[in-house]
Amino acid sequence: MRKVFCCILSFVCIFFLNACRSTGTTDTDGISSATEERYQELEIREYNGIRLDPSIGPRDNSIQGIQEVDINSYVLKVSGLVEKPDSLRYEDVLALPSYEKLITLYCVEGWEATVLWKGVLLKDIIDLAGADGKANTVIFHSVDGYTTSQPLQNIIDKNMILAYSANKLDLPPALGYPFIVVAEDKPGYKWARWVNEIELSDNEEYEGYWESRGYSDQVEE
Numbered sequence: 001m002r003k004v005f006c007c008i009l010s011f012v013c014i015f016f017l018n019a020c021r022s023t024g025t026t027d028t029d030g031i032s033s034a035t036e037e038r039y040q041e042l043e044i045r046e047y048n049g050i051r052l053d054p055s056i057g058p059r060d061n062s063i064q065g066i067q068e069v070d071i072n073s074y075v076l077k078v079s080g081l082v083e084k085p086d087s088l089r090y091e092d093v094l095a096l097p098s099y100e101k102l103i104t105l106y107c108v109e110g111w112e113a114t115v116l117w118k119g120v121l122l123k124d125i126i127d128l129a130g131a132d133g134k135a136n137t138v139i140f141h142s143v144d145g146y147t148t149s150q151p152l153q154n155i156i157d158k159n160m161i162l163a164y165s166a167n168k169l170d171l172p173p174a175l176g177y178p179f180i181v182v183a184e185d186k187p188g189y190k191w192a193r194w195v196n197e198i199e200l201s202d203n204e205e206y207e208g209y210w211e212s213r214g215y216s217d218q219v220e221e
Contacts, residue, residue, distance in 0.1 A: 034058070043167045044116070047102060053113040055166035056174045061109060063209060064144035066174050067194045074178060076125075080139070080200040083130030090164075090178050096120040099161055107188040117182045119163035122155050125198060134202045140181055141197035148192050148208035150183060152200070158184060162195065189215060 038054035039045065045052050060066055071090050078086040099121060104114040122138070131152065139149045150160070163182045164171055171177040176193025183190040189210040 040167075040169060040172065043169050045167075047116045050102065050114065052116060052167050055113065055115045055169070056172060057107065057113060058111050059109075060174060061107070062144060062193065063146055067143050068173055069143060069178055069194060069196075071178060074196070076179070076195065077197040078125060078129040078200075079197060081132035081135040081202060082126075082200050083132065086129040088125070088128070093120055093125065093162070093179070094164060096124050099159070101161060101182060101184070103182055103184045105188055105191060115166050116168065117161060117163040118165035118168075119161035119179070119182065122160050122162050122181070122198070125162065126152075126155075126200065129200075131200055135200040137201045137204055137206055139199040139201055139206055139208070140192035140195050141199060142176075142192050143194040143196050146192060146194075146209050148181075148190050148211065149201075149206045150181075150186070150190065151204070160184065187215070 035054060038056050038058070040054070040056070043052075043055065074090055076088040076090075076093060078088070097120065098118055100116060100118045102114065102116050104112055106112045126138070136152050137149050138152050138155055139147060141147050154160075161182050162179050164177075164179055166175055166180075171180060176195070179193075179195045181190070181192045181195060183192075189208075
C-alpha cells in the first residue's frame with residue numbers, strides 16, 4: 001500500500017516538475033484582481049525593470065497553519081555535526097552581511113512568485129558554529145515541526161540565503177517570519193519557513209516531511 005501511495009505522489013511531483021523549481025525568470029501576464037489584493041502595503045512591485053509578484057502566495061499550504069513567532073523569545077539553533085553548537089537571536093542573524101537575490105518560486109500547486117529576497121548566507125551562519133568535516137547534509141527544522149534538507153555543498157555552491165525580507169518588507173508570518181530558506185533551483189517544499197534550527201548531519205538519505213511521503217529529494221533545474 002505504501003508503494004502505491006508513494007508512486008501516486010511521485011507522479012504528482014513529476015507532473016508539476018516545471019512548476020516546482022525556482023529560477024530567475026518572471027511571468028509577463030497581467031495582474032489579476034486576486035493577485036492585486038495580495039500585495040502588502042508598501043511592498044515594491046518592480047525591481048530593475050522586472051515585475052515582482054506578491055510575496056504571499058494565494059493560500060496557506062503549511063502543515064500546521066500560519067505560525068506566529070514571538071521574536072522576543074525566538075532562538076535560531078545551529079546544531080549537529082558542528083564544532084560548537086550555537087544559538088542566535090534574531091538581531092544576531094541580521095547583524096551578518098546581507099545579500100539580495102531575485103528568485104522565482106514555483107509551487108506544485110500551480111502558482112509562482114518572483115520575489116526580491118534579502119537575507120544572510122546560510123554558509124555564514126554555519127561557519128559561526130564550524131561544520132564538522134563529516135557533515136554533508138543540512139537539515140532545516142521549523143517551529144511547526146516541518147523539516148527538509150539540502151546537501152551542504154549545494155548550499156555553499158549556490159550561495160543560498162536565509163531570508164528575513166521579501167520585496168523590501170520584513171517577512172510576514174504567512175511567509176515564514178522570522179526566516180525562510182530561499183532554496184533556489186529546488187522544489188517549493190524545500191523552502192522551509194519559520195526556521196528555528198539548522199542541523200548539520202552526515203545522513204545524505206535524510207527524508208523531511210514531504211520527502212518521507214514520496215516527494216523526490218532530487219528535483220532541480
